[in-house]
Amino acid sequence: MPHVETGMLVGLFGGSFNPPHEGHRLVAEIAIRRLGLDQLWWMVTPGNPLKSKRYLAPLAERIALSEKMATDPRIRVTAFEKALGLNYTAEVLDRIKARNSGVRFIWIMGADNLRDFHRWQNWKKIALTFPIAVIDRPGDTLSFLSSTMAKTFDHARVDEDDANTLGRTPAPAWTFIHGPRSTLSSTAIRKENGLIKD
Template identity: 40%
Template sequence: MGKPWAAPGQVIGLLGGSFDPPHPGHVHLSLEALKRLRLDQLWWLVSPGNPIKPNPPAPLPARMAAARAVMQHPKVRITDLEADLGTTATVDTLAALQRVYPKLRFIWLMGADNLAQLHLWDRWPEIMHQVPVAVFARPGQRLPALTSKAAQRFARQRLRRGRAPVLGHLAPPAWLYLDMPMRDDSSTALRQREKGRAIRAE
């Protein structure tokens, strides 16, 4: 698909992942991000593959179609930008997006579970220096996230949640943790349930 368009100066939230499969939890986070961060747009970056996961995801066209079926909002774009840019690591994706869209302001969005394991990501400190980051609560993940290596290393750059509306206009490193109504949706759990149904049907 073609690259999404945005006007210069707009604040764009980036939600990356395998989306294998996409689920209401992704939608819930997206709607909260649009509201709390006052985003002009939010782009789902449906990845070709996840370099830190051992098993390959479902084919990209199938995940793109599923994402479009689940997430329907005028400010949300479902993209395969990583496939188009030829990147898989988040740090490379962000660098490429900043080259392609030098006049846009990006915020990286993640669940608390991702912050808890951010130190496993390729060149993860660079991510914090590339764009502001908004971390959203996930069930049972507050303590692991806020005591994680990433949270400790960038503790002085953590903002109070009241600054969420201006996060996209701040120079990185800058990040904040946002509580929100909890959902237990998980792509991993959905895949496991689907696998269980398939086994029982045999």
Template identity: 45%
Template sequence: MTIASFGPQTHMCVGLLGGSFNPAHQGHVYISEMALKQMGLDQVWWLVSPQNPLKSKKGMAPLEKRVKTAAQVVKNPKIRITALETRLGTRYTADTLKALHMRYPNIRFVWIMGADNLATFHRWKDWQVIFNMCRIAIYHRPTYALKALSSITAQRFRNKRLPARMAPVLKQKDNGNWIFLPIRGNTLSATEIRNRLEHKE
């Protein structure tokens, strides 16, 4: 079943992993599979962004190529590769979440991201709105934990943070609740992969 075939009456809990995926790699797969396991999600949707407003267009592969590469990396049928933001006509995460809530009112969404994104989350458009629109799972990344947990966003929503042991029930909590999960650190990054490819390593 494709995402397009899901109707408004569909009842599921879905993790959303947004990003440029330039390119997609095993770090993305690892986080997605941990989310499926730790939080008991039905699926994880990768939202391959047409263009991240906070990232340069320089070196950004075409959307079609990034989607194709992601599909080659993913083997788990519960991880779906999408270009939903193109179909929805949205550019910013807050607008994407609003559109998804309207299209799938009965699906409970969990926004998934790495600790590096939490550290700079206050730079996102309508960042406080985003936090109140879904549940959020933050995954540890090496060297970012301290910056993330002392960030403006973490401090603003510190009263909504749940302990890691409550990961299995996060999907049942109200929007605005978030959790920090100290999983095995994965240093792999898309930037490093691109640099290696450029130097033919």
């Protein structure tokens, strides 16, 4: 795990990044700016149990491409999930919390993930572990109203205007952040490159 100091506010941005693209960088930059993060951990996962494994670029390749995308010095590209031998976000977050007492964390995800968040293993536990910032993505703006997670934790929603307070708000707490959106997607890029045949 990247080095952190007590009192820091760190965003956790996980995904397969298969491949990483400008949309991912935009989510990271919006999160850093709107949440007032000291660091953002760009966590490249070995894989995603909910996504097709028909084509997954090697982890080392996805890390290298992510490092090229992550130009802000506050971003730390890491793949410690593989080293820990963990497969699920809830397990990873438990380990992060156990190893970093005194550090405040926010889980960051694109709105496209909010739509299916209730399908993640122990999704309610994730929402009860760290505050969550959902960054708008094209076609998923309304997911913050219609998703199972949004409905279940409606009482814990922090107004977007107060997003910079999220790191000081005990979980469950979440916000939906609007802003510039990129139409790029990893799936579309793989299709363009002939790596997915539907």
